[in-house]
Amino acid sequence: MLQVNEYFNGTVKSIALENAEGNATIGVMEIGEYEFGTATIEHMTVTSGTLLVQLPGETEWKTFNKGETFIVEKDVKFKVKAEMQVAYHCLYV
Secondary structure (H helix, E strand, C coil), X not given: CCEEEEEHXXXXXXXXXXXXXXXXXXEEEXXXXXXXXXXXXXXXXXXXXXXXXXXXXXXCCEEEECCCEEEECCCCEEEEEECCCEEEEEEEC
């Protein structure tokens, strides 16, 4: 069954699924800065646009472009900045 998620007053939206390959979401973000928490390890791939990411314990922002993936550990918080609308795929491990 698909589940629709909405965060930050509707500026981040995703559709989640669970199948034989695991749990995943496909989502979109409006321009803005957001902080997320993780409950599992997350593999996040930018599928459209560019996303600036500040991973836990780091002070610098790293740029991830279309097709690039970053990994976030379990039970941490991380920040992202979207300077344009961004689409992403997130695989929960």
